[in-house]
């Protein structure tokens with residue numbers, strides 16, 4: 001094993017990286033691949049980590065979490081019960097305490113004299129800037145809270161949010177939290193029909209959306225598209241429309257209201273409602289093994305404890321001096337916990353960027369980091385790989401010396417991408433936190449602590465204090481070294497509480513395989529001799545495309561809803577850029593054979609049903625699919641075919657010739673690329 005004294009690897013291989021040509025960079029990264037372990041830079045001292053915390057968390061986890069909840073958050077009524085584990089897996093935390101999330105994110109900072117501090121430094125696609133202070137956010141949040149009440153929204157009602165990356169999205173979430181409404185944010189990249197489904201299954205009473213959204217210089221109408229899909233939804237009583245781009249938006253008298261008009265006429269004062277710690281804060285739909293998305297439910301006290309604690313510790317946050325930027329979209333859990341709730345609860349200054357990483361040019365991220373003097377940057381491996389493809393000249397144009405810490409999330413990061421991030425973006429000086437977690441976990445569970453944990457490129461390293469992951473073999477035996485199924489053996493405050501209106505599916509999905517007190521993550525992982533976790537990937541029918549979770553069943557049902565399609569099976573194929581890519585094996589009706597135009601049509605069809613991110617990268621026409629004698633599609637074989645692997649056991653196949661034909665077609669498609 002090799003590691004370098006200063007943890008950077010620089011002394012081993014030279015220092016000048018940015019500005020060098022691709023060939024020498026390539027050579028340097030190859031050399032760095034031999035470095036197995038990077039020790040923390042000696043001058044990086046963690047602000048928040050105390051070794052005593054780890055010991056305390058190990059000795060008495062609930063007491064440790066109670067301490068975090070008490071010191072990090074303001075409570076209207078302090079709790080006396082820490083953890084109610086009388087009915088697993090329905091765990092309840094801090095049950096008799098009361099608090100308000102928006103008061104913790106806004107009022108307490110304003111009351112402490114930090115009202116003029118910038119909460120969100122917004123950067124628009126065309127270079128526009130908006131500096132939104134904590135006082136600004138509080139003022140708008142109060143007015144919108146009153147506006148929502150005027151529209152009949154009360155405690156426990158569901159409010160949909162379908163907005164692009166504009167500050168109003170944070171206001172919308174916080175206004176819900178202020179009055180105890182439950183928000184249901186839908187990622188702006190989803191198709192309106194996916195919005196409809198998520199509003200329908202959650203009985204959303206109000207939807208907050210926008211006139212239009214900008215993307216790479218073009219403006220697309222959003223309100224109009226929403227109307228076309230959701231116009232007839234019974235439970236949806238009102239639509240609030242943010243005027244963002246100025247594009248024409250139909251307003252239906254009586255049902256629709258402009259956001260700015262609602263705010264203008266609303267009372268400016270809305271005291272935060274003290275809510276039970278277990279009051280629902282939000283639902284976020286995520287993909288699972290079936291076509292029906294899962295409504296992951298998070299509650300007030302435990303979730304905010306997790307988001308606040310981890311954001312401060314993992315990102316080593318100094319709220320007074322750091323400028324923090326998470327490049328995710330608010331529509332994912334990363335945006336909920338690490339753009340909105342964690343940073344605001346901690347009183348941080350964040351950058352929020354509206355646009356794409358390649359508009360107006362491929363250096364826009366690095367330009368923003370230079371101009372805003374970003375100190376902490378958090379992004380996804382897929383984005384890093386895209387930047388690698390574009391070349392080091394784009395970051396090379398900018399001064400990135402303000403950066404002191406880098407993070408990644410969403411999928412395993414390949415060592416080469418880690419090293420590129422470390423060298424080209426981090427200048428060899430910034431620790432990298434590879435943070436493993438899920439929509440369900442609410443907050444980061446496994447991650448290095450900067451300045452504390454030695455990192456190994458590709459490993460999320462070790463659990464945070466108070467978190468107890470383990471690997472189990474197929475038959476439930478503990479694996480101390482080697483690969484296994486990842487589980488969490490003790491409850492933690494920010495864990496999901498249930499699947500919205502589906503307790504049974506909650507138990508079935510997460511707590512049935514190894515008993516009612518063992519949370520089954522859905523990932524396989526490897527544990528090395530140092531006790532480091534290496535996440536391998538999903539073990540269910542979930543595909544991770546660019547860090548976005550998609551269900552094979554959901555994509556299949558979108559494809560078969562096309563009139564030409566008889567049958568479809570969807571599997572993942574490894575992809576250099578996106579981690580995994582979607583491959584669809586499709587049989588058309590009436591023995592038709594498909595052509596390129598049909599492929600384009602099917603991809604477009606999936607885009608309108610789910611969203612562009614679910615479009616299959618590759619469509620393979622199949623005369624037949626490999627099936628067992630009982631007619632079950634053997635996805636395992638399709639995965640082997642897609643990966644170009646030796647086929648596994650084919651003896652149970654009804655017609656073994658089918659797989660050979662498909663394997664030939666995939667090989668041909670790979671060769672054509």
Ligand code: WT7
Nearest residue numbers: 334409410411412434435436437438439535549
């Ligand atoms: C799945 C959760 C958590 C926010 C983004 C995704 C994969 C997540 C890592 C990581 C390896 C990772 C897992 C997990 N994943 N982070 N650092 N290393 N894999 O949230 O959509 O709920 O997906 O993403 O497979 O189960 P999500």
